[in-house]
Amino acid sequence: FKSYLFVHIPIRQKLTVLNTVGAVSLVGARNRMPVPLPDPEIEALRRFVREEVSIDPFPYLNEGRRVCIRSGPFKGIEGFVVRKNQQCRLVISLDMLMQSVSVEMDAAAIEVV
Numbered sequence: 001f002k003s004y005l006f007v008h009i010p011i012r013q014k015l016t017v018l019n020t021v022g023a024v025s026l027v028g029a030r031n032r033m034p035v036p037l038p039d040p041e042i043e044a045l046r047r048f049v050r051e052e053v054s055i056d057p058f059p060y061l062n063e064g065r066r067v068c069i070r071s072g073p074f075k076g077i078e079g080f081v082v083r084k085n086q087q088c089r090l091v092i093s094l095d096m097l098m099q100s101v102s103v104e105m106d107a108a109a110i111e112v113v
Contacts, residue, residue: 001099006042027096041094044077048092048103055101066113069105081110 007017014034017023026034048055051073068078069090079092088107093100 001094001097001101004097004099006037008036035096037094037096040078041092041096044074044079044092045094045101047074047077048101053103055103067110068113069109070111071109074105078113081105081107 005023009017011034014026017026027037028034065081066078067081067090069075077090077092079090082089082091082102088105088110089102090105090110091100091102
């Protein structure tokens, strides 16, 4: 995600991070207290990076069916299914960032949550 840097810090270090050149803000609910991203969302991103799959930026989705991958290296990751160029794509949305990525998946490996 362009312009995002993921950090895991105690809240007392907020000003240290914000004083870094180029830092603008921490992700939070309506510019209030920073809110950590849920661990499952961070783990999903880590697994995609670790497996070196090709991912595409995808518009944030707030509608659609939630699904879960039931087999393979991404078993347990949840997201939304969309069709792109006649191929089945799984979209993983990071709600706090209002960002998403998509990855091509075999439809047989996906089940509705």
